[in-house]
Amino acid sequence: MSEPAIIFPADPLNPRRPDPHFAWEARMLRELGGGHHLVDHDALLAGRAEEAVRRVPRDSGPLWYRGWMLPSARYADFAAALTARGGNLLTSAPGYAAAHELPGWYGVFEGATPASAWIPSDGPVAPGPQELAQAASRLGGHGPAIVKDYVKSRKHEWHEACYVPELADLTAVGRVVERFVELQGEFLAGGVVLRRYEEFEGAHTDAGSDAGSGPDGADSTGGPGGTDGAGGRAVEARVWWLDGRPVLVGPHPDAPRQAVEPDLTDIRALVRRLGCRFVTTDLASRADGSGWRVVEVGDGQVSDLPRGIDASGLLAALIAA
Numbered sequence: 001m002s003e004p005a006i007i008f009p010a011d012p013l014n015p016r017r018p019d020p021h022f023a024w025e026a027r028m029l030r031e032l033g034g035g036h037h038l039v040d041h042d043a044l045l046a047g048r049a050e051e052a053v054r055r056v057p058r059d060s061g062p063l064w065y066r067g068w069m070l071p072s073a074r075y076a077d078f079a080a081a082l083t084a085r086g087g088n089l090l091t092s093a094p095g096y097a098a099a100h101e102l103p104g105w106y107g108v109f110e111g112a113t114p115a116s117a118w119i120p121s122d123g124p125v126a127p128g129p130q131e132l133a134q135a136a137s138r139l140g141g142h143g144p145a146i147v148k149d150y151v152k153s154r155k156h157e158w159h160e161a162c163y164v165p166e167l168a169d170l171t172a173v174g175r176v177v178e179r180f181v182e183l184q185g186e187f188l189a190g191g192v193v194l195r196r197y198e199e200f201e202g203a204h205t206d207a208g209s210d211a212g213s214g215p216d217g218a219d220s221t222g223g224p225g226g227t228d229g230a231g232g233r234a235v236e237a238r239v240w241w242l243d244g245r246p247v248l249v250g251p252h253p254d255a256p257r258q259a260v261e262p263d264l265t266d267i268r269a270l271v272r273r274l275g276c277r278f279v280t281t282d283l284a285s286r287a288d289g290s291g292w293r294v295v296e297v298g299d300g301q302v303s304d305l306p307r308g309i310d311a312s313g314l315l316a317a318l319i320a321a
Contacts, residue, residue, distance in 0.1 A: 003319050004062040004090060006034065009041040010055070025066060025305070028312055034319040039078075041068050049074070049081035059086035064278070064318050065301040069151070071189060072097040090321065091278055091301055099276045099299040101150040101190055108274045112266065113294040114198050115139055118150065120191040126181040127192055132174055135194045136167040143167055144197035147180045150190030154183050163197070198293060200234035200284040236284045237262040237292075240300055240314055242321060244272040248314040252282060256306035262292050270294075278318070 008018040008026055018026040018038060026036050037060065043052035056063075063082060070078065076093035083089075091099075098104035106116055117138040119127045127135070139145060145164045146153060154161040161180040164173050177192055237260035240248040246268070251258040262283045271279060278300035283292045305311050 002061040003034070004064055004321060005060060006036045006064045006066050006315075006318060007039050007056065008036055009067040010038040012042065015040065015055070019067070022066060025311065025315065029315050029319070032312060032316050032319065034315065037063070039065075039067070041070075044070060044074055044078055047074070047077065049077035050084070052078070053081045053085060053087075056082060056085060056087060061086075061088065062321075063087050063089050064321075065089060065091070067302065069100075069302040072100060075100075091276070091299065095276045096299050096301070098274065099279045099297055100302065102148075102193055102297075103150060103190070105274055105297040109270055109294050109297060112270060113297075114146075115196040116193055118191050118193040121188065124181050124185050124188045126174070126178040129170060129174060132177060132194075133170055135192075136170065136173060139167060139194060139196055141167060145173075146195040146197055147173075147176050148193045148195060149180075149184060149188050150193060152184075152189065154180055157183065164194070167194070199287040200236070200293070200295075201287050201289075202234045234284045235260060236282055236295065238303070238306070239264065239267070239281045239283060240303070241271045241279050241281065242300070242314075242317050243277055244268070247317045248309075248311065250309045251306050253304045253306045256308055267292070267294065277321070 006029055008022045011017050011019050015038065017023070018036070019041070029036055037056040039056065040052040040054075043049070060082075065078075072093070075096045079089045079093045102116060103118055106113070117135040119131050119135055121127070136145075143166070145167050147162055147164060148154075157179070161176060161183050164176050167173060173194075181188060181192065235258060236252040236255065238250055238252050239246050239262065246264055249260070249262065249264075251260050262285075267281060267283065271281065274297070276299070280298045280300050280303040281294055282296040282298070284295050285292050305314075
């Protein structure tokens with residue numbers, strides 16, 4: 001079997017070279033002796049998968065993707081277009097959705113991650129009062145929570161479109177949810193999630209567990225730190241897993257200089273049970289000292305790397321997989 005290559009998004013201004021955000025990964029990959037191909041990310045998002053992959057050689061064999069987030073349906077189109085050209089994404093479309101969207105991974109990690117309830121949506125329409133009341137009830141009906149979709153939050157609009165101080169105040173819940181859906185617009189992923197707020201080490205009380213994954217520029221990841229200026233950033237780690245093994249442990253991309261030493265004892269078995277080949281887990285230590293919690297799970301192909309981290313071991317593991 002041939003060695004896997006990695007697909008990066010092309011630079012929109014020069015489609016013959018990688019997007020500047022991923023250029024350092026491509027350089028490191030070349031130094032390791034690995035190969036890469038380029039894809040038109042904008043064409044993928046627009047539903048033109050065959051056009052998007054035209055620079056990927058035919059019969060390219062096994063492939064990983066390292067790039068910007070894609071909706072699960074667009075990733076499925078991407079995988080199918082590559083298959084038609086003789087390529088094979090090593091993360092299947094169902095595997096991508098399982099790691100990328102909270103409903104896909106939550107059942108495995110339930111108990112190790114903040115309690116969550118979600119309301120599916122076919123578009124950017126806020127759930128009604130009854131649906132919100134039922135979701136809040138599934139979380140116990142009282143206490144603080146976070147609003148997000150299946151992938152991302154609006155943590156930069158913390159009080160406006162993210163944090164709910166009290167689930168019992170359904171008027172306030174509805175107001176935050178409506179604003180969140182309005183701001184997400186066409187980019188709303190899957191539906192609305194209510195996620196129990198938990199306080200983590202290093203975070204103030206107006207900042208709680210956020211969720212999302214992928215190097216998307218504005219909100220590359222979830223984290224328990226909040227971003228409204230008053231909340232502190234929690235001590236958070238990002239762990240990269242390949243075939244159930246942690247191949248890179250480092251800080252969260254939002255705080256790349258933090259020192260982190262997460263306890264992976266309980267997480268390892270959960271990652272293996274999820275069954276996805278290449279995933280990330282964002283972990284934070286609870287403020288009460290009761291241990292590390294899973295803040296977020298993500299597909300490793302679309303999770304951002306902290307600047308300055310040595311990713312050579314991760315890239316070497318991918319091309320040796």
